[in-house]
Amino acid sequence: MFLLATLTSAAAQTSADPSRIEERFQTRPAVPEVGEPLVLPGGEDRAPAQQAEETPFTVSSVAFDGNKVLDDAELQALAAAYVNRPITLSDARELAAKVTAKYRDAGYILTQAVVPSQRISDGTLRIQIIEGFIDKIEIEGDAGGALPFLQSHARRISSIRPLTADVLERELLLAGDLPGFSIRSVLQPSQTTPGASDLTLIVERDRFEGYAAVDNLGSRYLGREEVIGAVYVNDLFGTAGRVGLTGVVAPDGDPELAYGSLSIQQPLTSSGLSLFASASYSETRPGLELERLDTEGTAKSMRVELSYPIVRSRDLNVIGTVGFAASNVRSENAVVKPTFEDRLRSVKADVFVNALDSWGGSNSGQVTFTQGVTAFNGSKRSDGNLSRVNADSEFSRLNVEVSRWQPLWNEFGLLVGAAAQTSFNEDLLAGEEVGFGGTNYGRAFDPSEITGENGLAGKAEASWYIPHSSSVVQNPELYTFYEIATVDQVTLLPGEEERETIRSAGLGVRLGVAERANVNVYVAKPFGHDITAERDRDLRVFFSVSSSF
Structure with missing residues (x-):
């Protein structure tokens, strides 16, 4: 009976292991998106409004007044084409527009070059540069x-x-990152300070x-249908x-x-430093043969993390995070109490990057290094009843995940992604192993199938964004996908294989319904590996219905 319990538990471990629950449902801080609809206002055109006179005149030089940021030589290079030849006032304003554009290209969005009223008696054309800035900032609304x-x-x-x-x-994006707050900016010329804006x-x-969500993305061991709910209280x-x-x-x-x-997210500084902490508890009572045992x-x-936006912009984000995590996991049955008991403690550092590129696509990547520790009563190799032999809470692992979404033609898109983990040939406790199967990689399989x-x-994944929208159906999308994943074990338990591969x-x-719900329905076929709980490779149908409010 003991041998049966051990072998059965090993075969079903990947789908029913309580240490795998947290990674599926844990709350994570929101990731900044690229391409956000932030409108950066430019400076007002301060050129004279009257019609330009077309009487030609010749200038021998151009003088720029007020330029402190750009070197005079850079501006004179623009002016070279306008000296020692007949020009009109329209030409002078054209030169001023080129100077303004040069400032804008350098990032000085409020700077304006204008041609002031003047009498050109010595052959010198004067162009005034107003290096713009914000004078007054008012905050309105429920801050x-x-x-x-x-x-x-x-x-x-x-x-x-x-x-x-x-x-x-x-600064505007960081302000908009404050949880529960939306910020709209309005820029106007200052009524009191020349060259400034408010x-x-x-x-x-x-x-x-x-x-709230309902889906059938679970397993037969832990329940196929799942009901999920979350509520957030801001400020x-x-x-x-x-x-x-x-x-x-x-x-x-x-x-x-x-x-x-329970999770808490707290901004610490206006520069973007943020604290995130969470604590969770889960119970499992698996069905099928595990129920008989x-x-x-x-x-x-629990986990605590500090994150900081090294770069925060519409086109590129680089977020650094350091953190500490701890978990106590226990499993038992009528024969063995406990079948295993792990106490995991670890520190991590990761860098997340997402970016837009000149091809119109968006890219994301994350590199995470995790170092396990035996401090704070972490599991030691000498402890009995660990989930994996030759493993303990002192380990090293590296995770890398990358993805790219590329629009194709008008209504089509392609998403590609990859994920990898290495333990540097160390044995890991079950909760630190990489798992594939479920919504990310291996959608035809149960979560953490391998x-x-x-x-x-x-x-x-290739998608067709159907050009249709109504009061009932919004943004319908047809998609097809192919996925492959493989894992290796360093030390084998009874009933395990050294390498397992799944394909689906x-x-x-996907579509929105009545502007209130999001629906995702798909059929998936597993290849290369039986689904443990189903003992077959049959076609499967999945659904998810969710709503945010």
């Missing part, structure tokens, strides 16, 4: 706890003279946000933070899966 952060952004914007697009863009930030605060303590509660239940049985988490599992997890110390996966292909549809 709540975001007010001190917005005031810091305002001070930073107004301190840069002349103002650059990079500074304005970063900026108004209009703030809206959303106190509550939520999410609860008047500090521009966010508190979230998430719950998941597989209603079949006792239930077979129950998960809950009265198998139960629990997982308690796991291993080392893994590599790739996918390609399918097609589906």
Whole structure:
């Protein structure tokens, strides 16, 4: 009976392991998007409004007044084509426009070159350069706890003279990153300070946000159907933070899966430094043959992270994160108590990048290095009942994930992605192994259908964005996909293979319904590997219905 319990647990471990629950449902901080609809206002045209006189005149030189940022030699290179030949006032204004464009190309979006009223008696044309800046910034609306952060952004914007697009863009995007707040900016010429502009930030605060979903993306071990709900309270303590509660239940049985988490996101500085912390608890009561053994599992997890936007713009984001995580995972059945008990402790550092490129595509990548530690009562190799032999809480692993989305023609797009993990040939406890299967890589399979110390996966998805929209159906999209993933084990448990590979292909549809719900339905076919819980490779149908409010 003991041998049967051990072999059965090993065969079903990847789908029913309680240490795999957290990675599926954990709350994560929002990732900044590229291509965000932020409009950066330019400077006002200060050229005289009257019709230019076309009487030619000849200038022997051009003098630029007010240029402190660009070197005079750069501007004289533009002026060379206009000296020692007859020009008109229209030509002079054309030169001023080229100077303005040069400043704009250098990022000085409020700078303007104008031709002032003048009498050219000595052959010198004078062009006035107004290196623009923000003089006054007003904050309107329901700013709540975001007010001190917005005031810091305002001070930073107004301190840069002349103002650059990079500074304005970063500060406005960081202001918009405050959870629960939306920021709209309005720029107007200053009524009191020549050459300056005034900026108004209009703030809206959303106190509550939520999410609800129903899907059949689980497994037969832990319940095929899942009900997911989350609620977020913004600015609860008047500090521009966010508190979230998430719950998941597989209603079949006792239930077979129950998960809950509490998360806190708190901006620390106006430069973008942010704290994220979460704690979660999950219980599993797997079905099928594991139910006959009265198998139960629990997982308690917590993590704390600090993140900082090294680069924050519409076209490129670079986010650095450091953090600490801990989890206690236990599984037992009627024969063995516990079947395993892991105490994982780790520190991590990662860099996330997303960017737009000249081909119109968007790219993202993340590199994460995780170092396990035995401090804080982490599992040691000498401990009994660990989930993996020759493993403990002291390990090293490296994860890399990249993706690219490329628009093709007018209504088509292609998404490609890859993910990899290496443990540097070390044994890992079950919760630190890489798992494939489920919504990211291996959609025809159950979540974490295969796991291993080392893994590599790739996918390609082609989409057709159907040009249709109505009050009932919005943004319909047909897509087809192919995925492949493989894992390696360093040390084998009974019933395991050294290498396992899964492949899946399918097609589906995504669409919005009544501007309230998002629906995703797809069929998928597994290849190369039986689905553990199903014991077959039959065509499968999946769905997900979700709504944000």
